[in-house]
Amino acid sequence: MQVTLIGMASGKIFLLEYSIHDLEKTLLNFLVEKEVTIASSCSGHGICKKCTIQKDWLTCEMTLKQFLERQADRTIYISYL
Ligand code: FES
Known part of the structure; x- marks a missing residue:
């Protein structure tokens, strides 16, 4: 199973594999584990509002x-990536 990640700034497309063991992880932690550079300055406490995808x-x-x-299409859009 996989999700697609599209970097809107670069136009790059990444395919990220996941397993059933990943489903309960936060999306932030999943992306970090996949070595995706995602903005975050509050360590996932919902304060900085930098870790956005889609809108x-x-x-x-x-x-x-x-x-x-x-x-439904399993696609992550990151504006600054
Ligand atoms: S990492 Fe999500 S709001 Fe800061």
Whole structure:
């Protein structure tokens, strides 16, 4: 299983593999584990509002499972990447 990540600034596309064991991780932690450079200065406490994907979803406040339920095409868009 995989999610697609599109860097809107660079136009780069990444395919990120995940397993059932990743579903309860925060999306922020999942992306960090996949070595995606994602902005964060509050260590995932929902304060800095820098870890956004799509328009305004905070990756530190949703699990990978919640993301997959919300985004049917399984594509992550990061504006500054
Ligand atoms: S990491 Fe700061 S709000 Fe998500």
